[in-house]
Amino acid sequence: MLIAIDGPAASGKGTLARRLAAHYGLRHLDTGLTYRGVAKTLLDTGRPLDDEAVAEEAARALDLGALDRAVLSAHGIGEAASKVAVMPSVRRVLVDKQRAFAAAPPGAVLDGRDIGTVVCPDADVKLYVIATAAVRATRRWREIEAAGGSADYAGILADIERRDARDTERAASPMRPAEDAHLLDTSEMDIETAFRAASAVIDARR
Numbered sequence: 001m002l003i004a005i006d007g008p009a010a011s012g013k014g015t016l017a018r019r020l021a022a023h024y025g026l027r028h029l030d031t032g033l034t035y036r037g038v039a040k041t042l043l044d045t046g047r048p049l050d051d052e053a054v055a056e057e058a059a060r061a062l063d064l065g066a067l068d069r070a071v072l073s074a075h076g077i078g079e080a081a082s083k084v085a086v087m088p089s090v091r092r093v094l095v096d097k098q099r100a101f102a103a104a105p106p107g108a109v110l111d112g113r114d115i116g117t118v119v120c121p122d123a124d125v126k127l128y129v130i131a132t133a134a135v136r137a138t139r140r141w142r143e144i145e146a147a148g149g150s151a152d153y154a155g156i157l158a159d160i161e162r163r164d165a166r167d168t169e170r171a172a173s174p175m176r177p178a179e180d181a182h183l184l185d186t187s188e189m190d191i192e193t194a195f196r197a198a199s200a201v202i203d204a205r206r
């Protein structure tokens, strides 16, 4: 079974994808980490984020098994990732790796922006997870505060809106729901409710 989950930053798709993978005994790939991994290489080596040749090389060298979520989730890397994600050559290399991951048994849950439309158009179930920008900014704000940091709500909201715009307006694989995606609005749902709604959709299609 192959489950494709797309949606904007902080929509809850990552947590949902992990829960669903554990529940159905599937492997899980957060494809955002692959774009973050490429961005981090450029940041670490002081290269400009639009250096396509170096970014493509970094994408080729990327090992999906070695993506460190704790390091790559750092604030700032998401913004840089959305810049490297506009480059078609980077996307081509990463999409090949993501498809190879998806094809291996016993099946997988992939989450990102273009899984249902480009990476796995034949997925058994496609979910498109949304929530208002204000709700998403509040979730991020709470996460940072809960981790002992101090966060600026207005800055987080601006960051989310800027990233949404870059992801939906780019020419290469813009973020959008697949025609056969099931829309899940988590604005007023906690993770448990979202999980139950998603598994109802999946169980109905199995």
Ligand code: C5P
Binding pocket: 009, 010, 031, 032, 033, 035, 036, 078, 081, 082, 083, 085, 111, 112, 113, 114, 115, 163, 167
């Ligand atoms: O999901 P996450 O916020 O970690 O993704 C970081 C960035 O990577 C996104 O803003 C988007 O630009 C890019 N991305 C993408 N396609 C994917 C996953 C992520 O373009 N499938």
